[in-house]
Amino acid sequence: MGFLFLLGHRLTWQAYHRLDDIHGFFDYLAKTYPDICTVETIGYSIQKRPLKILKISNGNAGNPGVWIDGGMHAREWISPAAVTYIANQIVEGWDDMPAHMKNVNWHIHAVANPDGYEYSHTTDRLWRKNMRSHGRNCPGVDLNRNFGYKWGGKGTSANPCSQTYRGSKAFSEPETFYISKYISNFPRNTFQAYLSFHSYGQYILYPWGYDYRVTNDKSDLDRVARQAGTTITKSTGFKYTVGSSATTLYPAAGGSDDWAKGFAGIKYAYTIEMGDTGRYGFVLPASYIEQNGKDGFTFVETVARAVTKTKDSRRRKIRRRS
Numbered sequence: 067m068g069f070l071f072l073l074g075h076r077l078t079w080q081a082y083h084r085l086d087d088i089h090g091f092f093d094y095l096a097k098t099y100p101d102i103c104t105v106e107t108i109g110y111s112i113q114k115r116p117l118k119i120l121k122i123s124n125g126n127a128g129n130p131g132v133w134i135d136g137g138m139h140a141r142e143w144i145s146p147a148a149v150t151y152i153a154n155q156i157v158e159g160w161d162d163m164p165a166h167m168k169n170v171n172w173h174i175h176a177v178a179n180p181d182g183y184e185y186s187h188t189t190d191r192l193w194r195k196n197m198r199s200h201g202r203n204c205p206g207v208d209l210n211r212n213f214g215y216k217w218g219g220k221g222t223s224a225n226p227c228s229q230t231y232r233g234s235k236a237f238s239e240p241e242t243f244y245i246s247k248y249i250s251n252f253p254r255n256t257f258q259a260y261l262s263f264h265s266y267g268q269y270i271l272y273p274w275g276y277d278y279r280v281t282n283d284k285s286d287l288d289r290v291a292r293q294a295g296t297t298i299t300k301s302t303g304f305k306y307t308v309g310s311s312a313t314t315l316y317p318a319a320g321g322s323d324d325w326a327k328g329f330a331g332i333k334y335a336y337t338i339e340m341g342d343t344g345r346y347g348f349v350l351p352a353s354y355i356e357q358n359g360k361d362g363f364t365f366v367e368t369v370a371r372a373v374t375k376t377k378d379s380r381r382r383k384i385r386r387r388s
């Protein structure tokens with residue numbers, strides 16, 4: 067089996083893969099493209115699985131940072147599949163990538179809930195939460211209710227058996243805590259985008275999730291999301307609905323995007339709900355991976371264009387002043 071790792075990696079985007087294959091893919095990229103790729107374990111899950119991220123960069127520390135996560139909800143298999151598809155497109159296509167893709171420092175966490183992801187493969191296909199034990203029959207915390215901004219509000223449950231159990235306190239779970247720690251370790255304004263991949267429904271959502279309110283720069287977030295949606299439709303024909311989380315879907319406090327925006331000050335904070343719109347839902351056949359990967363890539367590229375533009379205009383302003 068060791069030969070496989072020497073020769074390449076096992077991801078195919080024709081099937082859903084287990085955690086080891088996904089992490090093996092990251093290791094392969096770091097080994098094969100050491101000039102642009104590094105792998106970092108930012109912490110460990112409840113069951114001691116590595117929280118492994120892939121960093122892609124041209125080496126310029128001043129590039130805007132873009133965070134991408136997937137698999138926060140275990141059963142949403144299309145999410146890690148699309149996120150790894152995007153990583154593969156960026157790295158394998160690096161030489162031909164436009165400047166707005168190369169002038170970004172990418173931080174990609176494909177399986178943010180590795181314990182739950184594995185459990186959804188071995189035991190319960192529709193598992194959602196992490197594997198925190200409460201000493202009862204219903205383990206798990208909903209990681210996307212556990213982030214530390216307006217934690218405990220609408221759309222969350224204090225009942226450990228609930229699918230939307232928020233945990234005992236904000237960032238009680240290592241899977242969320244280490245994300246916040248990793249991002250907070252960078253100087254403020256390093257990250258210009260935080261993109262969280264979920265499924266399903268085909269939505270591009272921006273804060274706030276905790277209540278029926280919008281941010282002061284809502285028009286910027288809305289404009290970029292609509293650009294992405296339009297480009298996706300032009301390219302693959304699939305339609306994405308754009309809007310603020312609470313208004314478009316339902317209120318849910320303690321989400322990663324709200325924390326990214328409200329606490330970490332990251333401008334372009336989005337949750338993208340990948341396909342489909344309900345025919346298969348969480349059990350989307352693997353034959354849909356490629357299309358969702360393409361749509362995800364279009365979304366990411368649209369955001370990259372926006373954040374590199376922001377950076378350029380900021381530089382221009384500084385230059386003008388000096």
Ligand SMILES: [Zn+2]
Pocket residue numbers: 138139142210264265
């Ligand atoms: Zn989800």
